[in-house]
Amino acid sequence: METKTGSALVIGAGISGIRSALDLAEMNYRVFLIDKSPHIGGILSQLDYQFPTDHCGMCKMLPTIGRDASSQFCLRKGLFHENIEVLPGTEMTALEGEPGNFRVTLDSAPSFIDAQKCIGCGRCSAVCPVEVPDQFNGGLTKRKAVYLPVPHNIPNRFMIDIAACTRCAECEKVCPTGAIDLRTEARRAFRILVVDDELVVRDSLKEWLVVEGFSVDMAASGAEAIDLFSSNDYGLVLLDVKMPGMDGVEALQIIREIKPDLPVLMMTAYATVETAVQAMKIGADDYLMKPFDIEALVAKVVQQYERTVTVKGRVIEVGAVIMAAGSDFCDPARTPGAFGYNLPNVVTGLQFERLLSGAGPGAGKLIRPSDGRPLRKIAFLQCIGSRDLKQKADYCSSVCCMFSIKEALLAKAKSGGEADAAIFYMDMRTFGKDFQRYRDLAEKESGVRFIRSRVHTIDPDADGSLRLHYVDGEGGQHEEVFDMVVLAAGQRPNRGTRDLAQSAGIELNPAGFCLTDELFQNRSSREGVFAGGSFAGLRDISESVIQAGSASLGASKLIRSKGGAPRASERTGAALQDVSKELPSLAVALCACASSLRGGLDLESFGKSLTLWDPSIRVFQIERVCTLSGRKSLLENMRESGCNMISIGACMPCLYGKMLVELAKETGLSAGLMDVVDIYTPAFRGDRTDPRQISGRIESALKMSIGRLKSADPGPTRSLSIIRKALVIGGGISGMTAALAIADHGFHVDMIEKDVDPGGLVRSLYRTIEGTETSGLIEKLISDVRANTNISVHTEAEVVDSKPYEGLSFLTTIKTKDGGEKRLDHGVTILATGGKEATTREYCYGMSESVITLHELEAHLGKSAGAAEPPGSVAMIQCVGSREEGRNYCSRVCCSSALKNALRLKKENPKADLFIFYRDIMTYGFLEAYYTKARQEGIIFIRYSPEAKPDVSIADGGKVRISARDPILGRDIVLEPDLLVLSTGVVPNDLNGLGQVFGFEVNEDGFFREAEYKWQPVNSKKRGIFACGLAHSPRSISEAIAMAQAAAQRALVMLNREEIEAGAVVARVRRSLCSLCERCIAACPYGARSRSEEKDIIEIDELACQGCGACAAVCPNSASVVRGFSDRQVMAMVDAALELT
Amino acid sequence: MADYEPAIIAFVCNWCTYTAADLAGTSRLVQPPNVRMIRMMCTGMVDPKYIIKALLEGADAVLVSGCHPGDCHYINGNLKARRRMKLLKEILPKFGFDERRLKMTWIGASEGIDFAETVRQMTAEVKALGQNDLRTRMVL
């Protein structure tokens, strides 16, 4: 058994799982990252483009400090990190023990292809006769039964879809490395006993199962079965329920006595289903319904068989578990009416995404799969399987609106603006940061049509086009023909969530997602098990990444509190030998697999021409470098040759990142002195490629690598350190949460609050929509903060200025309440300065006591709780001053707050009339249920458009009068409510000053601008500075908490290490050449360069430097050099490249 | 000289185009034989002098390809490169090179097909342009 302290298990390797795993790995905990699918990346491996850049950018999740511990290539292709063990095709089947000391059982799926042997040549796939729909392309294309699950993975190994496989064994025969073993023998050894009194049933079952490769015995009665049973070893029994004499249930009881673990499937006709279900209670594993659906039956039998061949029972010990198993999409085909999904040219959003993909069925051309015609008119239908009570989906999937807008824009872009895209929607939920502007641009600049309507009928036209019938908001009937209809299929819990929850011992919410704490949404119902990403329910990428950070914070805090320490970091840098004074001695290792398996590559002659070119080079051949034995022989050869640089000619260089790190440790040579060259891909011949050209390609690739190595800078990397203290600015919910999170990890925090007491904006909210009083939360946080000896609270204080200090840390000066100044040193900074309710002059605000803002109503409701006479009629206007230029963003919380207050008013006075004027109701996620409830309770919703806002006037005596148009009634209405409540939205506290002090950019709405909206949502571009809470974007209490935790987590990655190793690829300055022109300072996107006044040199912050080389390219004197990419190295590569062409 | 194989040097960024090229390779997309790839971390580190050097050494064309705008791993290196390439194109004739010998494109990680297509197209264009005469002179 493996034992670990300071380790965690992350279930699910989608973006959220990857984020959590990286978070913990960066903190030097040991992480197991498992996924039941054969690859990492989750749903994102299928999505090439993401809002708002409409490209990818996933790689930006990779570590930015200590980055050499992890892979440095496209994250969609794969991931490695020295602290993460990635286990694809693995599921957790049991979780026992206590928080801090869990024992986890992992089972891995049976594999029929030995990953160590598979070289991905594809010959198996070429001969496979089976074709099935390819799930990767949403079923739009076909694939073989032996296939690549994701076309772009590294390493990419073939898999066998054993359910589709016919075991013809053609692939076994052609595999050049003998990697395939279909285990037909094992199947034959799997004996199945079929017990049924009817001969036809027995016979046909036997026939089907024998075709599947199993061995089958038959028995005509219970008694006969028991007889056979005692003298044979069966793997599975199929048992009829109703038989004369001993019936199925009785037989089952006897079988259970002899063999308690043997799988038994009951067979039943519809009439006896009850009995079959009963039988399951006394130990049957499942039941099959007659008449049989062959496919389902075979699948169930195969499933049972697979259990016997799964690799069972690896047990690991971890301190905490993060559940990030993601979510799935609903299948429109299984919904009543199916929204025309059965018609050709009606696809789901995911399928459309595949159509857009360059690696998809249309190779990125926007064509209709049914007839290859270019797509020119596309309709997007929103809320398919979401916000749908009939489907028990009383929630909003939260992602589809932006998903569809993005797809519409991509369709426009791919067609050069020619395609028409129309989005049919109920509410356009653009509730996230910058969503509204994205939507507006889509409409105004790209001409995407937004049609508020529900399509009621889709008729196919003769040519495969689709005729949509819909009613507009005013009741008008319309009809329009489209080339294709894209269904925005809603989110569902992932398949298998229920089983997973059961093995994890956690509860699910009524919708089937993980049940979480209301305010601390990273907590599941079991202590020590945390919820990340959309497993915790309906989140987009950015929120999933935040949620993942919050989950990893919870895990790391728990691990720490139970005594789990981070792994002591080995300082590889120090152990490396200094070869800078040695003469370069270069070796080339060629992987023999390219010659033996590709045929015809003459490695000998490569070796000869290389030594001819430079006689000092030693060349050796290695059998399969990528295997363990290959690596061993490489190591021996390297030691023997005494080389201090090595170029390895093998296959995909990305694959070797991890190996180079390990080799560096073993040989003491820096990874910068090793290079891997792809000699494998160029060896594929195109139809007409001349073999000489192939060897030319390979030879020149090797020479380029040699040239690059020879001019390499062999110096070791530097270890750096920062002051391990944090500064948190803002003492609201976010600030306090972040401060506590850091302090709980044992680091000192200075928390600065401008008011007399911490608490912030939440003080003006009294309850959450769920009804929890917020005062409890604030009091708890304040007392925790005050009690924590690691936190110094500075109230009524203000930041004056912040300067770099002791190299990589900061010294911040604050003005204290007594008017004095104080200096605080710290290594990281979290800005949580919060926000406030916006003010307004619209709708006669200030002219009557009856017109109030949302927070004023909250205060009123909070205090009065039943005391004063509740108002008889209340109107609310949403989006006051928001979502239009000036403040063109959604404040995210006002719709749910309005619903909360309206429901409260209704409860206090059931006779009260409540009207809510809205543009789009933004009840994303599970908040939708409150919208449903509000409508059921008779709250009236009246939609308005920004062009025709409700008109408010004040009559004598202060009475409010609202005239507006009700689009549902189709006429003008006049209301005279007792109270008019304006939802004015959220604005950030003034950040310009602070932004400047800390070098954190502020966006046009005054919020902090994160480094990257999706992938680095809490980071600033500058190292060590993070933002969270309302200073970043409007958010609810639980969302603010999650974000504060995520920010603290990022900060802890830096604090948790005594020393941080700078990257191998970083810039340096050759002082003798530098003319101090400062162009590099302006070019550096990370602010990693500065001019030191006293020393009069350009200094580089090697932690901030990411090695992008922007500085080197602008330097007029070649004084700025990036290690690994110096001018000499690049020039040497150019020389070598052109030598042989 | 109509049927010569142009020598193309491609400076590709590590994060996007390199991945795309790799994908093109592993997907067995046929590629012109004389394309030599030089992996840079970002197009923003491609110094114009590398390009001039390549052309002076006889490359028939140079391709610089990186992430799509807004997608650069290092925030905006590709935009810096775009500006630089535009200026470089203006001065290339002064060195005696047709500006069409330099091309800059955006090719994302999943766009293996686009990579193959770009290289194929570029090869055809450069073939039409004829060999870099510096090279012929040198060969002679």
Ligand code: FES
């Ligand atoms: S990283 Fe690809 S262009 Fe900058």
